[in-house]
Amino acid sequence: MALATAEQEGMRDAGGIEAAVAQLSARFAERCSISRSVREHHGHTTTLLGNQLPDAVVFAHSTQEVSEIVKICAANRTPIIPFGTGTSLEGHVNAPAGGVCIDLSQMDDVVHVFPEDLNCVVQPGITRTKLNEYLRDTGLFFPIDPGADASLGGMTATRASGTNAVRYGTMKDNVLALTAVMPDGSIVHTGSRAKKSSAGYDLTRLLVGSEGTLAIITEITLRLQGIPEAISGGVCPFPDVESACNAVIVTIQSGIPVARIELLDTLQVKACNAYSKLDLEEKPTLFLEFHGTKAGVGEQADMFGEIARDFGGGPFEWTDKAEDRSRLWQARHDAYWACLGLRPGAKSVTTDVCVPISRLAECVEATRADIAETGLVAPLVGHVGDGNFHCSILVDPNDEREIAAAHAFIERLNWRAIEMEGTCTGEHGVGQGKMKYLQREHGDALDVMRAIKRAIDPLNIMNPGKIIPM
Template sequence: MSLSALQAPVARDEEKSSLVVDILTQRFGERCSRSQAVREQHGHTTTWLPNQAPDAVVFVESTEETAEVVRICAEHKVPVIPFGTGSSLEGHLNAPGGGISLDLSRMDAILQVNADDLDCRVQAGVTRKQLNSYLRDTGLFFPIDPGADASLGGMAATRASGTNAVRYGTMKDAVLGLTVVTPTGEIIHTGGRARKSAAGYDLTRLYVGSEGTLGVITELTVRLYGQPEAISGGVCPFPDIDSACKAVIATIQCGIPVARIEFLDTLQVKACNAYSKLELDEQPTLFLEFHGSDAGVREQAELFGAIAEDLGGGDFKWATQAEERTKLWSARHDAYWASFVLRPGAKGVATDVCVPISRLAECVTETSKDLEDAGLLAPIVGHVGDGNFHVLVLVDEDNPEEIAKTEAFVERLNWRAIELEGTCTGEHGVGQGKMKYLEREHGGGLDVMRSIKQALDPDNIMNPGKIVTMS
């Protein structure tokens, strides 16, 4: 694959890395792995960027062990790359300067549930499915759902979002406080359990979305919500992309408290039908879900139905039974894997953007035409209730012409979103793959980000080569 997306070469000191690996091996024994397969697995991401493996992987089991590893690396100025479950999409886990991959997956304890206050404290390796399984009998749930069963630490580090974001927000809204290991190995606590605070800088929000470039998140306090009394959902096809997107805009503008509203274009519906054994009309389609009381859910459904009818929507197929809803949403979550039935053997290039919902129809329609003009096979799917959508370009990785066309399309897509007053990434994050778009999006703000990185991590050991370059 092309190396053009790797924006920040990072100096590599083989001698220092070798010394640190020896020290960590002596300290952690088998929990410090030099295995080529393990190292490559920890450099791997679901992306087309080349794998850049770390020099070793350390499996830590506590905040104190994490701090110990970071202190050793800081002393020798060797990079540290935090690792959760490996589901990131923009090269966040690559180690361009070598160093130590810090695997937090064994830190999977649920430490405290405060049901009366609707919050809980967990270690960073706890996954969203694990937490919700634990909470099942409490009447509470954690709503942030990016699709993958990601770790909460990784979700905070990348400011994850997902299908429920239109109602429940993203990780920046869900995280109340953090335990963080700084680049010097100090352990600090940010935020707290209070629902609001005016006490100083909001360090929690600084670390949420920092992608491991400012410190390692080891514990989180997160908001919980009561499980809704009633849930209903369904699918509604539309004659074209424009009418489907306009239905989304109208739904949000009318104040209908939809919990999820997802868009699948014709290609994506075709793929989901084949992969998940569905029988949906192969047209641009919205998947919806409403949460609330029985009466409230019925009212929301009726209001949306009227909007859809006005915009040419087809039969609104409802799934009120849990099994039916699970099948539909499992198909939506499997959309990435389903896409490959459209072109077996292809490599998937996943990218996302986000725009104001008033510009959504324009952006998705232009993107669809761009793909057609470029001759690229790429289904579109998105969390369109907040203006966010994804494109998965299916390419032959051995065809340089296709790769060049794909790179050019991804660049046009990002510029298009920024010009429409949106962002180059709604939820995938920056990592390595989106770095070159930040200057146009943030202007002088990028220099402020660089100053923060310089102040907190002057030796650039925390996940170097991601988000901002350091001169």
């Protein structure tokens, strides 16, 4: 097994791992796998980072079982890597020092729904799509939609957001309480179903976004929303990206309660037309959606149409037909796969940043100029209502110069966002891929994070080699 650094060599105790795997195999039988193909799947990464395999994968069925696994690993100083669906983008599920991967995908029940309180309790392995299918007859839905059909546990661990974040917030705004297994195997409950609390440290927010480095999340209490009476959506082309971004800024500043507002640059529109069989004008385009009453969504659409015209956009074509909206948003969610069609055989390296909304147009334009100067093929798409955008860089995985150029571009993009008082990642998380940017972004606060990690996980067994260099 290739290990990335000497530091990670220090995280690996081969004898302890061997003992832990033997004990787990005896306890969990066929649910503890050492098959290479299973281990490769659980070390899967959708970036240019190499696949780093765990020594074993254990499929857990309950909080108590997760506690048992963690206690065995802790006793043997064995690294632990939690796994949901494997859709993360920054090497979160890699095992740089080997160890045991705990697969939570079979913990996928809806434990309880409290419709009167607009919340529910779920296990971490359930995906957002399955949860919303379960909720359909209640008149409620869970709004956070990162595009990929990710597990709710993974979304919580990475503090995910997505297309609806401009109206409904991110995971940190929608997680009320957690059950989690700590590094010594103890089980803790954070928060409550009450809408607010002033009782003690906010441990729920500490664990949301901790990427498995502090604890393993085994139950989540989520805030739900009522399904809107009416939903309308549409597309609006613009003469250039700057005009589209400025229209977004004015829309948000005007207080229009837009639910989704997504930017696709010309190359991304071309890719979506080909992959999703659309016939959009190949210009920078905004996809929008409005939620509310029938009169309200019409009024919101009209107000946006006026703003778009002021910036040379249009025509703004919108519809309240569910099938038309579904086709449009499915195309947006398939943007990753559509990109691959632009350059068959290439690998897509996706990265994201987020900046204050007032700096959005400036950051996007500088990024597009950088892409043009570098000569990379890199469509741009973003949840621009909250200043977040993504670049999918298409590279030949066998061309070292292209890979080096992609890495250099990603580095410049991250520094650019941080210098604009933004962040190196709006929703992908840190994992392995973004670790080197945290010192500049957080400064001395990184030492505070490191102190928290040491206090909670003194053996450094919880997803080591992620977020914070120890």
